[in-house]
Amino acid sequence: MVVGAGIVGLAHAVEAVARGLSVTVVERDERAVGASVRNFGHGCVTAQVGEALAFGERARGTWLRLGREAGFAALETGTVVVARAAEELAALEELATERGADDVVLLDAAGVGARVRVPGALGGAFLPRDLRVDPRAAAPAIAAWLAAQPGVAFRWATPVLGVAEGVVRTGRGDLHADRVVVCTGHDLDRLLPEVAEDAGLQRCVLQMLQVRVPGVRLDPALLTGSSMLRYPALSRTAGAQALRRRWESERPDLLGAVVNHMITQRPPGSDGAGDLVVGDTHAYARTHPPFSDESLDDLLLAETRSLLGVPASGVRVVHRWRGVYASAAGEFLRAPVAPGVTAVSVTSGIGMTTAFGLAPSVLDSL
Incomplete structure (x- = not known):
């Protein structure tokens, strides 16, 4: 039994089906409405390191397979990381040296311009292994595909009140299973407060925008220097560290809002096809005020106008909208709760990238 029908919960259900298990997914809402549909739809594989990189590489194949079988677009569009400063070029060169030309293709200014229109680019890199999906279509399509598989059931609009060995207590009565995986993301503390407290779990709240910019086409995802400060494969480079030091005096607004300025484009056939998804800022707390800060949206819009000219x-x-995800030390929370019961959360904002690689490792451990 899986508690939660976001992308992390769905990934565990997909893996259970692949192993020939029966599986029930219990979800408090009528459909996924949290982090799984409020993101860029960016499978950011290459910019990860360690376990997250391994999970991302494994998840990539599952995304492509599910795109075919569940009937949603999983696009091998890659990512362009644009460099507009010498430090950013240095960071990309370091990553290319480490990973090789198959994973990181260095671009000069003309090479960037051939893929995306970014005035003032000194160069950049193309990350061909990254994917793009429409998160608003992918999660419901995967749930529908799962529901059509033998031995799979969904209990929508069913709040979970507690979990124990062999049982999930819900507002509609008790449900029973040999194994239970709790995938409630940033709301883990609502169900298992002690597990969340032990992990130091907080909510990371993001401000994001969907904007219409006529004449702009972005097949790949577009990352910037601020992204280099966020993603670990780049943030640990000497170039990114030098960029952070310079921005401490020149761009404290970006650092203070913990901005990862990146853009993806809504795919053909989607709601708002051709619009750009722009983000994002980051704020961390267990309980956030309910009010958005217009100055943060203004900052993202100004950066977008400058980037695209x-x-x-x-x-x-x-x-x-405000996105939200679980945040804690490390990238993944895997906590035993009771015999046969495990709580799982991606605690670094890379659930779309890694969930389908994380789930097999969790089922292996049960």
Whole structure:
């Protein structure tokens, strides 16, 4: 039994089906509405390290298979990381040396321009192994595909009140299973507060935007220097560390808001096809105030206009939202709760990238 039908919970259900197990997914809402649909749809494989890199590489194949079988677009568009400063170029060169030309393709200014229109780019890199999906379509498509498999059941709109060995207590009565995986993400403390407290779990709240910029086409995801300060394969380079030192005096606004300025484009056939998903800022606390800060949206919009070289009148906001994910030390929480019961959460904002690689390791441990 899986508690939670976000992408992490669905990944565990997919892996259970692959192993010939029966599986029931219990979800408090009528559909996934949390972190799994409020993100960029970016499978950021190459910029990870260690266990996250291994999980991302394994998840990549599962995403491509599910795209075919469940009927949603999983696109091998890759990522362009644009460099507009010498330190950023140095960081990308260090990563290319470490990973090799198959994973990191260095670009000069013309090479960047052939893929994305970014005025003032000194160069960049293309990460061909990264993927792009539409998160608003992928999660429901995977749930529908699972529901059609033998031995799979969903209990939607069913709040879980407690878990113990062999049982999940819900607002609709008790459910029984040999093994239980709790995948409630940032709301783990609502169900298992002591597990969340032991892990130091907080909520990371993001501000994100969907904007319309006529004439802009971005097949790959687009990352910037601020992304190099966020993703571990780049942030540990000497170039990124030098960039952070310079930004401490020159761009304290970006550092203070913990900005990862990146952009993906809504895919053809989607709601808002061609619009750009722009983000994101990061704030950490167990309980956040319910109010968005307009100055953070203004910062993201200004950075987007500067990056793409468009006037203020050329960017129209279509949607604004607050994303949220679980944050704790390390990238993954895997905590035994009771015999046969495990709590699992991706605690670093890379659930879309890694969940389908994480799930097999969790089922191996049960």
